[in-house]
Structures are given as C-alpha cells and as structure tokens.
C-alpha cells in the first residue's frame with residue numbers, strides 16, 4: 001500500500017532517524033495519521049471561524065487528507081498492535097472490526113462528498129466541517145480510550 005509507505009516515511013522524517021524503528025510501528029503510524037486529521041480539521045476550522053482567509057488549496061488539501069486517512073486508517077490495526085506506545089485504541093476495535101472499518105469509511109465518504117462539492121467560501125467550509133466532524137466523535141466514542 002503506497003499511502004502507508006508514504007505515511008511511514010513521513011513519520012520517520014518527522015520523528016528523525018533515531019526513532020525510525022518506533023515510527024514504523026502501526027501504533028505510531030495510526031497516531032500520526034490521527035494527528036494529521038486533527039491538523040486538517042483544525043485548518044478547516046480556522047477558515048470557518050474566520051481566523052484564516054478562505055484558501056481553496058488549503059481546503060482541498062485538508063479534505064484530501066481526511067479522505068486518505070479515512071481509507072487507510074483501519075489497516076493500521078494488525079493483530080499484536082492492541083497495546084503499546086501509549087495507544088488509545090480500544091480493544092473493541094478488534095472485537096468489531098467491520099463496524100470500526102465502517103466508521104472510518106464514513107469519514108472518508110464525508111470528506112469525498114465535500115471534495116466533490118468543493119466548499120467555495122467561509123460558510124461552505126463551516127458546513128463541510130459540520131458534515132465531517134460528527135464522524136470523528138462517532139468513532140472516538142466507542143473506539144478511542146479516554147486516558
């Protein structure tokens with residue numbers, strides 16, 4: 001999977017050579033993916049709130065990131081990665097993998113819908129955020145441990 005390799009490489013680049021081994025672990029890859037969706041949603045939020053001017057390139061890149069992570073995220077939960085590296089992944093993920101995958105697909109599909117429509121102004125970005133934001137909490141509620 002190309003994206004996975006690219007993300008792992010990005011993680012290595014971010015964490016530096018010393019942490020290269022740890023960064024390749026699925027726990028680290030998926031946490032990095034979630035940091036990236038957090039950043040992408042934050043970038044949309046800044047535009048929606050008017051803290052940043054509307055920028056089509058930023059909107060498109062953020063929506064693309066949300067879509068990509070929604071598609072690749074469930075691949076980062078192989079057997080054996082249930083614990084370790086301060087993971088906040090709930091054991092319920094491995095008990096309900098099909099539902100977990102569906103919740104991740106819901107994020108990808110919400111982002112794809114917004115990409116196809118491409119929000120054209122601040123209000124449009126606000127509406128897009130509302131449409132996508134619910135999918136985050138919907139998954140976290142069940143599958144992310146509160147620490």
Ligand code: HEC
Nearest residue numbers: 031034035037038041087088089103104107135136139144
């Ligand atoms: C399909 C389920 C799912 C969806 C959808 C999802 N998340 Fe997560 N998220 C998780 C899980 C599981 C973790 C814990 C991962 C770990 O620690 O191994 C997590 C962790 C995080 C973290 C902490 C990352 C870290 O370790 O620093 C952030 C931030 C985050 N999610 C933001 C978001 C945002 C924003 C969205 C929506 C755009 C979103 N998530 C959508 C399941 C999901």
